[in-house]
Structure formats: structure tokens, C-alpha cells
Amino acid sequence: MTQVIVNGLYLGAQYALIALGLTLIFALMNVLNFAHGQMYVFGGFITYTVYGQLHLPFVVALACSGVTLAIIGALFERFLFRTVIRRSVRDESTMLLAAGTAFFLDAVILLLFGEKQRGVPKIVNGVLNVDWLIIPYDKIIVGVIALVLIASFMAYMQFSRPGRAMRALAQDRVAAQLMGVNVDRYSMIGFALGAMLAGVVGGLLVAITGVNSGIGGPISIKAFLMVMIGGAGVVGGAIAGGFILGMLESVGLSVLHAYGDVTYLVIFAALMVFLSIRPNGLMGKPWG
Amino acid sequence: MGLTMTSTASKVSALALFLVVAFVLVPWLIAVSGRSDLYYTLTSVALLSIASAGVWLTFFIGRINIGQGAYALLGGYVSAILVTAGGVSFWLSLPLAGLLCAGISVLIGLPILRLRGVYFAMVTLVLTEVARLAALAVPLTNGAKGITDIPPPGAIRLFGLTLLPDFATLANPRQAFYFVTVALMVLVFAGVYRLVHSRIGQLCLSLQQNEELASSIGVNVAALRIIAYAISSFLGGIGGAMFVAIAQSIYPSSFAVADSVNFMLNCFLGGLGYVMGPLVGTFVLYFGWDFLFRTGEFQLLIYSMVLIALMLVLPNGILSLFAPRRKES
Numbered sequence: 001m002t003q004v005i006v007n008g009l010y011l012g013a014q015y016a017l018i019a020l021g022l023t024l025i026f027a028l029m030n031v032l033n034f035a036h037g038q039m040y041v042f043g044g045f046i047t048y049t050v051y052g053q054l055h056l057p058f059v060v061a062l063a064c065s066g067v068t069l070a071i072i073g074a075l076f077e078r079f080l081f082r083t084v085i086r087r088s089v090r091d092e093s094t095m096l097l098a099a100g101t102a103f104f105l106d107a108v109i110l111l112l113f114g115e116k117q118r119g120v121p122k123i124v125n126g127v128l129n130v131d132w133l134i135i136p137y138d139k140i141i142v143g144v145i146a147l148v149l150i151a152s153f154m155a156y157m158q159f160s161r162p163g164r165a166m167r168a169l170a171q172d173r174v175a176a177q178l179m180g181v182n183v184d185r186y187s188m189i190g191f192a193l194g195a196m197l198a199g200v201v202g203g204l205l206v207a208i209t210g211v212n213s214g215i216g217g218p219i220s221i222k223a224f225l226m227v228m229i230g231g232a233g234v235v236g237g238a239i240a241g242g243f244i245l246g247m248l249e250s251v252g253l254s255v256l257h258a259y260g261d262v263t264y265l266v267i268f269a270a271l272m273v274f275l276s277i278r279p280n281g282l283m284g285k286p287w288g
Numbered sequence: 289m290g291l292t293m294t295s296t297a298s299k300v301s302a303l304a305l306f307l308v309v310a311f312v313l314v315p316w317l318i319a320v321s322g323r324s325d326l327y328y329t330l331t332s333v334a335l336l337s338i339a340s341a342g343v344w345l346t347f348f349i350g351r352i353n354i355g356q357g358a359y360a361l362l363g364g365y366v367s368a369i370l371v372t373a374g375g376v377s378f379w380l381s382l383p384l385a386g387l388l389c390a391g392i393s394v395l396i397g398l399p400i401l402r403l404r405g406v407y408f409a410m411v412t413l414v415l416t417e418v419a420r421l422a423a424l425a426v427p428l429t430n431g432a433k434g435i436t437d438i439p440p441p442g443a444i445r446l447f448g449l450t451l452l453p454d455f456a457t458l459a460n461p462r463q464a465f466y467f468v469t470v471a472l473m474v475l476v477f478a479g480v481y482r483l484v485h486s487r488i489g490q491l492c493l494s495l496q497q498n499e500e501l502a503s504s505i506g507v508n509v510a511a512l513r514i515i516a517y518a519i520s521s522f523l524g525g526i527g528g529a530m531f532v533a534i535a536q537s538i539y540p541s542s543f544a545v546a547d548s549v550n551f552m553l554n555c556f557l558g559g560l561g562y563v564m565g566p567l568v569g570t571f572v573l574y575f576g577w578d579f580l581f582r583t584g585e586f587q588l589l590i591y592s593m594v595l596i597a598l599m600l601v602l603p604n605g606i607l608s609l610f611a612p613r614r615k616e617s
Binding site for chain 2: 026030032034080083084087088092093095096097099100101103104106107108110111217218221224225227228232261262264265268271272273275276279280281284
């Protein structure tokens, strides 16, 4: 059972990072970033190229993933989302745009990296083998990096100047603008930051599970699940949702594997019941 | 509320024109050019637009529905199982599939229709994935192998009169499918149009604008939401059942998340403010995608770039091009 819980924590740390990026973009711009899974895949392929092909250190590869995705995110916000939000009558219109960017990234990924499953050499060899736990060292490292990233993201949002500005934006856009917050600039930074998180997680996980161009959609769906559990637009909610989903998946896989591939079916049924009691997730704000 | 300002006469003539084009001109053109594969394409457009019309209806009550693929898949499986295992006539299984989808959507809708905006959108998106997983896991659906070799629809006889011939005996079943699907599509869009311009439609519009206000003046918000969602899922179900009859097979991947997203895109692209929006959107997206096939590996790239560009230029849908003055009213 310890094994299952440690696996759950490890998964949860990755998931929480993905959900953090999604929820940040949602909180700042009211945009559901469909392309989040694709950004994750893109980050994974960049790490694959830099670390697996060019044989540069893993940390450099991770940084490359993060920076590339941050640039992509910033460009998307500046030239696409900002324009459409200004022009359209209904704010759902950004969803079409988000879906369009998801297709676009999918196409770019296919053209640049092909459709094969890609993996990289292990970052560290060996397995930690205590009598109650068996876990490879590279999983531990990846898990720890993820936890450090989560902590530093929270510290950034809590204590830095841009972090404070973004929290103000999420609370009340107009009021923040009236207080002199440069709304356009911090929307762009927020979008870039969200995309960067997705890219970094992609880079982290390529070391464990590898990456292929088809997993973007399923990753997006998992991110949506986490955000629904925790509540959209809240940092704490995203982290809680990530860890809860990671734990559910890990426990579900070990308990329910006798009944076939039904873990996500059960999770979804539970989610429906949960959402009928708490429509806004654990700590989300009402929307509408 | 002035959704359309055109007179009844011009509406009737537009409908007549469409019927003439769909049932006389298109078959004639296909016969002349010898491209009978177009029947298949046009049939697909027609049945996808039926499912998209359902999505549009949920947009009409102010909900973003990305779960239509789930009901299309469910409807498809219901029809396939009824026809293959139950020996039921396809024409009976078609409404049954729709009704079952509507029934299940009421059960699912009761909790999830309380959600709004992005929450509802996300939960419906997950619903599509769940439908696929359920189709893989439930023994009745034969897992990933799917249900194949479904017999084509049989004849409809009423008092000894053959209304529709047995599709297996036809020389050109594609043409027959085309006629049936387009007729169904016309019925569906006429029905949705009627619904939108009825009293219920006006009430639904009030939901789209402000649910609390509507509820405060005595509109039964919960019931209306369920009704609209059930009709939407009914349309998804018959769309899926029709698809199965044409493809004669169904797999868990027949309707996936991408299809659900496409149903939503069809509505957006055509225009959310227009009943015919999903029809126009489906037509443009489907043919656009087909047309780009010759660009090979750049197909998806160009397609997505056009999609993004369209969104930047026409954020309120293609049909907003033809009705520039309606925005003020």
C-alpha cells in the first residue's frame, strides 16, 4: 500500500504542475486553454531533442522547454487571445480560438517531431529498494523537482511583484486596472507562465514515460478533471486537484485492475456525484 | 426578439429552394459528373450537422456542450446492438436510440446542468472520454473490436405499401442514404427553428441572458435546461445511429473527443446566433478539411491556421457576414 501511496504522490506532483498552469491562464483571462496538453507534448519533445539528441544536461533541456513554451504562450496571448477577447460578442468565442491553437500545435508537433513514441536515456540509473518501497531514483528526482517547482511557483505568486499583480487581476480585472496594474502586460506574463509550466512538466515526464504526439488531448482532459475537482481559477484548488487525481489514479489502478480498465469510469462517476454537491469544486469561485 | 426579420413567404421560398437544390440539383449534378462519392460526403455533412444542431441548442440556453460525441457514440451503439443482437428494424432503432440518449441525458443533466460556463464545458468534454472508455469496458459493446457487419436498413411497409425499399436490394444505397439523411436533417432544422421561435424558445433565450433574472420572474429554469439538453442529446443519438447505419460498423473511437470538439466548432463557425449556423459551419469545416487533403502533411497546419484566422476576422460566425444590421436590435 505504501508503494501505491508514493506512486500517487509522485503522479500528483506532476499533475498539480499541469493543473497550475491551466488554472492560472483561466484565472487571468477566463480562457480554457485547450492547447494545454499540446503545450505539454511540445515541452516533452524539446527536452527529448536537447537532452536525448544533443546530449546536453537534463536541466538545460528543461530550461529550453520552459523558455520555448513561455515564448509560445506570450505570442498566443499577444496576437490571438487579446484580439479575439476584444472583438467578440460572447466570451465563449475564445474556446474556438483555444481549440484552433490546440490543432495548430498538434500540426506543428507532427511536422517537427513525427508521430513516433520518443524516450530519452535515464537521467539516473538504479532503484531505491527498501523493504517497504521500491522506486527508481529518476522517479524520485523528477518528483522532487516537481515539488520544488510547485513551491517556487507559489512563492512567486505570493511574494513577487508580478505575482501580486496577477493575483489582483484574477480577483477583479477592472479594480486591478484602476489601481494602476498594467493588465495587458500581466495577462501576457501569466499566459507565458502557464504555458511554461506545461512545457516543463512535459520535459520532466519525458525522462520517465517518454512522449508521443497523440497524448496531448488526454493530458488536457486530465488537467480539466483536476481543475474541476479543485475548483477553477484557484492555485490551492489546482494543487489539491492534482494530488487527489494522482492518488485516485494510483489507488484505482491497484484496486480496480481486476475489473479491467475502469479506473477513469469510476473516477468520473464519483466526480459527477461530487460536482452535484459542490458545483464549483473544492475551493473554486462561482462562474457566470 | 427579432432573431429573423424575414417574412414567412421568403422563408418558405428559401426552404423550397434548398429542397430543390438538395433533392434535384445535387443528384443531377452528381449523375452528370459521375462523382457518386460525393453522396457519402454530403450524407456525412448532413448527419454531423444534425448532431451539431443539438450542440447549438445547448449553446442557446447558454451552456458550452463538448459532450455530443458521447451521445452520438451511445446512440450508435444502441442502434447497432438493437439491430444485430435484437433483430430490431433500423428504422425503429433510430428513434429508440434518440430516446434512450435523451433519457440518459436527463439523468446526467440533473447534476451537471447546475454547472456553468467553463465547468460545464469541461465536464461534458470528460463525458466524451468516459463514453469511449465505457464502450471499451462494457462487454455488450464488444470492446475495441467494435460491432461490424451491421445489416443495412430494411424496408418500411405500412398497410402493405412500401414506403422505403430494403437498402440491401438497392442499386445505389449511397443515394438512398443521402435522401434519407438530408430529409432527416431538414426535419431536424425545421424542428429546431420552430422550437427557437416558440414560447419555450423565448424562455430559453432568457436563460442565455441571465438565469437568475429569468428564475426570479417565474421561469422554471431547471426544467427548461433539462428539456433543452434532452433534445440536444436526442439529436446526438439519432445522428450517431444514422452514422452507424451508413458505416455499417461502430468502434469506441468512432466518436472521440475530437468529434465532440468539432461539433462545437461547427456551431461557433456558423454563428451562435443563427439556427442555420451549425449547418453552415459543418458544411464549411467538413469540405474545408476535405479540400485541404491534397496538401498532405500540411493539412492540419493549414486547417488550424485558417480556423484561427477566421476567429480573428469573424469572431461571431460566418452567418454574421450576411446580417450586419441585426447586431443592434
